[in-house]
Amino acid sequence: MKEVYFYATCLVDLFFPDAGMAGIELLEAAGVRVIFPQGQTCCGQPAFNCGYWEEAREVARTQVALFPKDIPVILPSGSCAGMMKNHYPELFHGQADEAQVRAFSSRVFELTQFLVNELDVKLTDLGEPVKVTWHSSCHAVRDLGLVGEPKQLIAQLANVELAPLTREHECCGFGGTFSVRQPEISGAMSCDKAADAEATGASVVLSTDGGCLLNVNGTLEAKKSPLRVQHIAEFLWERTRAR
Amino acid sequence: MHADTEIKFRDSAAKALLDPQLRANFRRAMDGLIFKRKAQFPNPRDLEDLRDLSTAIRSRSLLNLPALLEQFETQATKNGIQVHWAETCDQANELILGILRSKGAKTLVKGKSMVSEEMHLNAFLEEHGIEALESDLGEYIIQLDGETPSHIIMPAIHKNKNQIARQFSQKIKDAKYTEDVDELTAMARKVLRQKFLDADAGLSGVNFAVAETGTLCLVENEGNGRMSTHVPPIHIAVMGLEKVVATLEDVAPLYAILTRSATGQAVSTYFNLITAPRGAGEKDGPQEMHLVILDNGRSRIYADPQLQATLRCIRCGACMNHCPVYTRVGGHAYEAVYPGPIGKILTPQTEGVGVRHDLIHGSSLCGACGEVCPVKIPIPEILVRLRREATHEDVGSQVNGKGTGRTATEDWAWRLWALANKRPALYRVITWFATRFGNALPAGAPLIKDWTRTRTKPVPARRSLSERVRAKGVPHV
Numbered sequence: 001m002k003e004v005y006f007y008a009t010c011l012v013d014l015f016f017p018d019a020g021m022a023g024i025e026l027l028e029a030a031g032v033r034v035i036f037p038q039g040q041t042c043c044g045q046p047a048f049n050c051g052y053w054e055e056a057r058e059v060a061r062t063q064v065a066l067f068p069k070d071i072p073v074i075l076p077s078g079s080c081a082g083m084m085k086n087h088y089p090e091l092f093h094g095q096a097d098e099a100q101v102r103a104f105s106s107r108v109f110e111l112t113q114f115l116v117n118e119l120d121v122k123l124t125d126l127g128e129p130v131k132v133t134w135h136s137s138c139h140a141v142r143d144l145g146l147v148g149e150p151k152q153l154i155a156q157l158a159n160v161e162l163a164p165l166t167r168e169h170e171c172c173g174f175g176g177t178f179s180v181r182q183p184e185i186s187g188a189m190s191c192d193k194a195a196d197a198e199a200t201g202a203s204v205v206l207s208t209d210g211g212c213l214l215n216v217n218g219t220l221e222a223k224k225s226p227l228r229v230q231h232i233a234e235f236l237w238e239r240t241r242a243r
Numbered sequence: 244m245h246a247d248t249e250i251k252f253r254d255s256a257a258k259a260l261l262d263p264q265l266r267a268n269f270r271r272a273m274d275g276l277i278f279k280r281k282a283q284f285p286n287p288r289d290l291e292d293l294r295d296l297s298t299a300i301r302s303r304s305l306l307n308l309p310a311l312l313e314q315f316e317t318q319a320t321k322n323g324i325q326v327h328w329a330e331t332c333d334q335a336n337e338l339i340l341g342i343l344r345s346k347g348a349k350t351l352v353k354g355k356s357m358v359s360e361e362m363h364l365n366a367f368l369e370e371h372g373i374e375a376l377e378s379d380l381g382e383y384i385i386q387l388d389g390e391t392p393s394h395i396i397m398p399a400i401h402k403n404k405n406q407i408a409r410q411f412s413q414k415i416k417d418a419k420y421t422e423d424v425d426e427l428t429a430m431a432r433k434v435l436r437q438k439f440l441d442a443d444a445g446l447s448g449v450n451f452a453v454a455e456t457g458t459l460c461l462v463e464n465e466g467n468g469r470m471s472t473h474v475p476p477i478h479i480a481v482m483g484l485e486k487v488v489a490t491l492e493d494v495a496p497l498y499a500i501l502t503r504s505a506t507g508q509a510v511s512t513y514f515n516l517i518t519a520p521r522g523a524g525e526k527d528g529p530q531e532m533h534l535v536i537l538d539n540g541r542s543r544i545y546a547d548p549q550l551q552a553t554l555r556c557i558r559c560g561a562c563m564n565h566c567p568v569y570t571r572v573g574g575h576a577y578e579a580v581y582p583g584p585i586g587k588i589l590t591p592q593t594e595g596v597g598v599r600h601d602l603i604h605g606s607s608l609c610g611a612c613g614e615v616c617p618v619k620i621p622i623p624e625i626l627v628r629l630r631r632e633a634t635h636e637d638v639g640s641q642v643n644g645k646g647t648g649r650t651a652t653e654d655w656a657w658r659l660w661a662l663a664n665k666r667p668a669l670y671r672v673i674t675w676f677a678t679r680f681g682n683a684l685p686a687g688a689p690l691i692k693d694w695t696r697t698r699t700k701p702v703p704a705r706r707s708l709s710e711r712v713r714a715k716g717v718p719h720v
Contacts, residue, residue: 006717008709010664012708013674013708013709014678014704015701015702015703016708017704017707017708017711020708020711033718034717035717035718036712036718036719038667038719039667041663041665041670042664046660047660047661048627049608049627050657051630051631051632051635052631052661055657056661062665062667138607141610142610142613142614169611170567170611171567171611173567173607175606175607175608175609177604178604178606178607178608179607179693180690180693181253181605182252182253182256182568182604183694184253185253185256185257185568187697187698188260189567189568189571189607190698191697214701218694218695218698218699222695222697222698
């Protein structure tokens with residue numbers, strides 16, 4: 001039986017555990033044994049992006065140590081997967097454990113990419129007709145080249161109509177510490193994203209990343225919109241699980 | 244120091260965000276530019292091939308920069324161009340003033356040049372009794388209002404047609420009010436045409452300098468570049484020292500990607516190759532040509548293998564056009580000569596990473612800039628590097644102002660963050676409290692206060708995923 005590790009990411013652990021559970025269920029439904037090592041915290045990206053590389057490295061090191069087996073590590077986040085896959089090698093460049101970290105990085109996958117490219121999952125839609133829209137996270141697209149996979153999964157769902165955003169690839173304004181260092185600009189970007197999503201007429205916005213979810217949901221809620229952003233794993237699992 | 248300056252970009256950006264006219268002007272203009280650029284590259288593979296080639300040419304040029312600059316100087320001098328070197332903007336300004344004074348010149352007509360903006364040349368010359376008139380239409384418009392460029396290619400892009408119509412009717416002698424673009428352009432042309440004929444000297448920037456031939460390449464759309472460089476008896480060009488390429492052959496792909504990335508044009512209306520002043524028996528061209536090559540911190544950038552990529556820039560402005568921050572706040576909010584993403588990495592390197600800490604953190608690191616850059620400058624990676632340099636010093640770093648953006652508050656915040664995240668037991672206690680009592684945090688708490696200006700307060704789930712996974716019995720080894 002195929003085995004994988006699941007890495008929750010701090011935002012999913014704390015704010016979107018339903019999305020994490022759904023990710024695990026989707027993998028298990030595809031016949032994969034999922035291992036969830038306890039002791040997971042954060043990938044280190046906030047400190048890395050702010051230039052505090054020593055602190056980021058200390059944390060990253062404790063995380064890498066939780067995944068000793070040579071099996072894939074699956075993340076329900078494009079941004080954190082991008083950090084572990086593409087930026088860990090940079091962060092550990094010249095360190096004694098660089099080789100070990102590089103080996104770890106090569107095993108990191110974002111969830112939807114793994115479902116499509118490695119597992120070739122086939123989904124059966126059991127839900128009512130619904131219109132959705134798709135917000136692509138910047139790091140998912142630009143760090144991981146994650147463009148087609150989520151849409152391929154959505155396209156497998158017979159009763160789901162996908163209405164594109166006008167500015168699908170534009171940042172939602174989260175940007176980690178950016179949202180508190182530059183709250184005005186970040187807020188303006190978030191409001192525009194929320195308005196774009198509302199204009200599609202969709203009843204749910206889907207995304208891969210907890211940061212975007214937290215940001216756009218908070219914005220939609222503040223403007224009292226009925227629209228919400230949902231993690232794609234949660235949406236897929238809700239529509240395909242046998243009840 | 245950095246606490247004061249960090250407010251600068253944030254404040255001016257916040258002010259800009261409250262101006263609906265400004266936001267509409269930028270959004271409309273940037274959307275148009277994005278669309279036109281995209282139309283120039285129907286096949287994404289052709290675009291990637293051209294980006295690869297252009298990146299290789301610029302990287303190779305920088306690799307050989309000292310030798311190419313020498314070769315260029317020798318060749319240009321042979322052609323009759325007088326080459327001058329300036330380490331600082333002050334030196335460059337003095338050099339130009341010296342040239343103008345030696346000829347008794349009182350008026351200078353200028354083609355567009357961002358390096359001259361960097362030098363604040365107009366103000367300097369005016370202080371010394373010399374009139375410097377901008378002849379690029381956009382530059383002319385902003386000069387009438389005493390403004391600086393809000394975009395490196397389209398300096399007056401923050402204004403719309405109606406605003407310009409009002410401005411012309413007030414500031415140009417005998418001008419009537421019209422919103423007809425052709426008529427507005429004709430008004431400016433009438434003023435400028437006479438200025439070209441009367442000016443004692445002309446000034447221009449340089450897009451590429453060719454080492455093998457000593458040629459200066461100038462890309463423009465209005466013909467004002469050609470007029471400024473060919474009609475007055477003296478032509479002074481200014482350029483940053485990174486502009487040199489080896490051969491004319493190197494210019495073709497760079498020109499092709501420059502105009503397509505900048506304005507979505509396959510070619511510009513004018514492309515000038517200027518190699519020498521007027522020769523014996525020739526009927527036009529300046530009698531005298533000077534070139535001022537400016538360093539202003541570039542050689543310090545050049546010395547760093549990673550940061551050197553900053554100097555690959557061909558000043559197309561595509562990073563601004565595609566930037567979600569720039570699109571919303573416009574160019575003036577940056578309070579820097581070069582706004583937008585390229586300005587965010589260039590300005591802190593020339594002015595100091597501590598004093599312009601505001602700019603290096605004024606990015607969500609979305610990566611749109613790096614994605615469109617024709618010479619693949621890794622702007623987000625460089626921003627992260629500069630954030631590190633602002634608070635730490637890399638071994639052997641030559642970054643201007645390294646370590647001067649450090650504050651005890653931020654140091655402590657990251658130390659505590661690391662402490663919590665590298666001790667799973669501690670992290671578990673914190674998340675336990677956050678899930679049970681996270682909602683109890685007051686909306687006015689630090690960080691949350693800023694977050695909740697436009698959003699509801701984030702509330703942790705009632706049980707963390709780690710807890711739920713344990714309860715469900717998902718294997719942990």
